[in-house]
Amino acid sequence: MFSWFANPHRFLMLSSWLAPLFYAAAALLIAWGLWQGLWMVPKDDYQGGDIMRVMFVHVPAAWLAMASYLGMAVMSFVWFIWRHEVADIAAKAIAPLGATWTALCLVTGAIWGKPTWGTWWQWDDARMMSVLFMFFLFLGYMALRAAMDTRQKAARAGAILAMVGALNVPLIKFSVDLFTSLHQDASVITPEGPKMAAVYLWPLLISSLGHSLLFAALVMTLMRAEIWTRRAAQIRARLMTGD
Amino acid sequence: MSPAPILSAFRQALDEAWAGGAGALLPVGFFAGAAVLVPLGVGTDPETLRAIGPGILWVSLALSSLVTLERIFQADAEDGSLDLWLQTSAPAASIAAAKTFAHWLTAGLPLALLSPLLLLMFQAQIDGALLENMLFYAIGGLAFYFWGGVGAALAATVRRGGLLISLIVLPLYVPTAIFGALAMGGGPSSVAAPLFLAASTLFALAVAPFAMGAALRLAAD
Numbered sequence: 233m234f235s236w237f238a239n240p241h242r243f244l245m246l247s248s249w250l251a252p253l254f255y256a257a258a259a260l261l262i263a264w265g266l267w268q269g270l271w272m273v274p275k276d277d278y279q280g281g282d283i284m285r286v287m288f289v290h291v292p293a294a295w296l297a298m299a300s301y302l303g304m305a306v307m308s309f310v311w312f313i314w315r316h317e318v319a320d321i322a323a324k325a326i327a328p329l330g331a332t333w334t335a336l337c338l339v340t341g342a343i344w345g346k347p348t349w350g351t352w353w354q355w356d357d358a359r360m361m362s363v364l365f366m367f368f369l370f371l372g373y374m375a376l377r378a379a380m381d382t383r384q385k386a387a388r389a390g391a392i393l394a395m396v397g398a399l400n401v402p403l404i405k406f407s408v409d410l411f412t413s414l415h416q417d418a419s420v421i422t423p424e425g426p427k428m429a430a431v432y433l434w435p436l437l438i439s440s441l442g443h444s445l446l447f448a449a450l451v452m453t454l455m456r457a458e459i460w461t462r463r464a465a466q467i468r469a470r471l472m473t474g475d
Numbered sequence: 476m477s478p479a480p481i482l483s484a485f486r487q488a489l490d491e492a493w494a495g496g497a498g499a500l501l502p503v504g505f506f507a508g509a510a511v512l513v514p515l516g517v518g519t520d521p522e523t524l525r526a527i528g529p530g531i532l533w534v535s536l537a538l539s540s541l542v543t544l545e546r547i548f549q550a551d552a553e554d555g556s557l558d559l560w561l562q563t564s565a566p567a568a569s570i571a572a573a574k575t576f577a578h579w580l581t582a583g584l585p586l587a588l589l590s591p592l593l594l595l596m597f598q599a600q601i602d603g604a605l606l607e608n609m610l611f612y613a614i615g616g617l618a619f620y621f622w623g624g625v626g627a628a629l630a631a632t633v634r635r636g637g638l639l640i641s642l643i644v645l646p647l648y649v650p651t652a653i654f655g656a657l658a659m660g661g662g663p664s665s666v667a668a669p670l671f672l673a674a675s676t677l678f679a680l681a682v683a684p685f686a687m688g689a690a691l692r693l694a695a696d
Contacts, residue, residue, distance in 0.1 A: 365646040372643035379633045388693045389629050393643055396625055396686045400647050403675060407650035 238316035240459050247452040254449035258442045265439030273431050286344045291436055292443035293337035294363065300330030300447065301366055304373070305398035308391035318455070320387040323394060324377065325454035329447060331370035337363055362405050369397045383462075480563035484570045487556075488547070488577035502543045502582040503589060509535040510593050521598045528597025529608060529659040532590055536583075536612060537648050540619040541641050543582045547574060547624065548631040548687075552694045557631075561695050568688030572680075575624040575687065583620050587612035608659055611672060615655040618676040621683035622647035628690035650675045 237243065269288030276284045307323035310316060341360065342352040354360060376393055380386035428436070492499045513531045514524055548571075551557040560570045590612045591605040599605060626644035630636030654675055657668035 361649075365649055368642070368646045372639075372646070375639055375642050376629060379630065379636070379639050381632075385632075385693060385696070389690065392625075392686055392689050392693070393629060396682065397646065399682055400650070403650045403678060404646060407653040407671070407675070 235314075235316070238314070238318050240318055240321075243318050244456060244459060247456055251449045251452040251456070254445045254452070258446035258449060261438050261442030262446065263442075265435045265442055268435035269439065273435060276432075281347075283344055283347045286340050287432075288435055288439045290337060290340040290344060292440040293333050293340060294359075295440055296443055296447055297330065297334040297337045297363055297366055299444070300326050300333060301369065301398070301401065304330060304370075305394045308394035308398075311387060312391040312395065320391070321455045321458045322451065323390065324387075325451045325458065327370055327374050327377075327390075329450050329454070331367060331374070333443075333447065334363060334367040334370060338367065362401075365404050366401070369401075373397070477564060480560065480565040481569050481573045484560060484565075485573040485577045488574045489581060491550075492578070492581035499581045499585065502539050503585050505542055506535050506539045506586045506589065507593065509538055511596070514597075525598040528594050528599055530656055531597065532593060532608075532612065533615070533652055533655050536586055536616050537619055537652065539586060540583060540616065540623045541626075541637070541644070544578070544620065544623040544627040545630075545637040545640060547578055548628050548691060548694065549636065552631045557691060557695050561692065566688060567691050568684040571624065571628060571687035571691055572621075572684035575620055575683075578624070579617055579620040583616040584613060587616055604659075611655055611658050611669065614673055614676050615651045618651040618679040619648060621676075621679040622651075625683050625686045625690065628687040628694065631691070631694035651679075 265288055269285050273285075275282050304323050304326040307319045307326065311319040311323065338360070341363075345354070346352050373390055373393055377386040377390045380389050510531055513527070517523065517527070548557065551560070561567055563570075587609050590609050594605055594608065595601070622644050623640065625647070626640035627636075629643065630639045633639055651672065654668050654672035658672050660668075
């Protein structure tokens with residue numbers, strides 16, 4: 233399966249129609265989710281009144297922060313074992329976007345936290361801390377890649393770091409979990425099904441799906457740009473040597 | 476596979492620590508210097524110092540591990556000895572583990588041994604906790620040095636890699652720092668926390684050598 237996707241040409245063909253499709257679907261879904269979330273759903277006074285509407289950005293961002301790191305680690309693993317270049321291009325593309333959504337999660341969380349919990353930032357809140365360290369993992373990954381002098385070295389060093397980081401994420405999560413959390417317990421994915429009222433759940437799910445599609449579309453765009461950049465570099469190198 | 480290359484890597488790291496003037500005393504000096512700056516920065520109130528003392532030493536320990544680790548593999552990559560290590564029959568992971576362990580012995584363990592003195596300067600009481608804390612610093616420091624070694628191996632070919640090492644290993648230091656602080660906190664979790672601290676160090680000992688080995692092969696290319 234990996235080998236099927238590993239062909240850059242096939243990826244370019246696939247993403248040339250899949251990316252625009254995802255952009256369009258993401259725009260519709262995010263717009264609907266925001267319209268529902270900001271205007272339609274009743275405000276929840278227990279969660280701070282109107283400020284709880286930030287949830288329709290905060291929760292998708294939190295979900296993407298975790299999913300994108302996992303995606304980056306899996307892509308790094310695939311590249312490290314099978315040396316499929318497209319996997320490395322994907323890992324490289326995910327990093328800045330993952331960092332962006334992780335930052336979005338932290339910022340919207342702070343905006344929500346100030347009126348409801350009375351603080352922008354709480355050092356002993358487990359989830360804030362794990363997301364913060366995820367953010368640092370992304371930054372370290374990008375800095376390490378940028379410091380390497382060849383593309384191949386950047387890919388190898390980045391893959392090693394992403395895999396070590398992924399092994400550490402459960403440990404980091406567990407250690408910060410020993411702190412108490414201000415966050416509520418899981419309310420969407422639980423053994424008894426969602427505990428959240430349907431009026432909130434649907435816009436939230438739609439919004440999450442929209443953000444995920446937007447993320448995927450942006451990853452594809454960055455990957456396409458990277459593939460074209462590499463081809464351009466190859467052509468330039470060939471012209472320079474005069475073949 | 477003969478253990479000779481691993482032993483010689485271990486011995487070479489020990490020798491290097493004592494070479495070049497102050498050698499093994501430098502990390503101790505840095506550790507003490509970083510720690511004694513704190514009372515000047517946050518004020519000299521004895522109650523405050525007693526509360527933050529153990530934590531300050533954790534931070535100083537993490538910082539000194541970062542400062543001293545920058546050169547551990549870089550020098551080998553520059554003078555070609557890394558290529559020689561990798562040509563031996565010993566796995567790269569075991570060479571890296573031997574070097575990092577020797578490095579901890581010469582640069583990390585002395586800091587733990589010095590910790591009771593510094594804690595006294597931070598107004599700690601003289602009791603058994605000082606020795607317990609020394610043990611925690613020794614165990615936690617081992618994890619710092621092994622994760623730091625991963626960063627150092629990844630950045631071995633990067634000029635002025637010190638800042639890069641700090642950024643990439645910071646998240647890896649988190650569990651050790653948290654368990655270490657909890658172990659000394661005296662709270663309800665301080666019974667289990669030393670076990671978690673030891674477990675996270677064992678995890679580092681199990682995982683980090685392989686990452687270091689892969690990174691060293693990269694540095695030698």
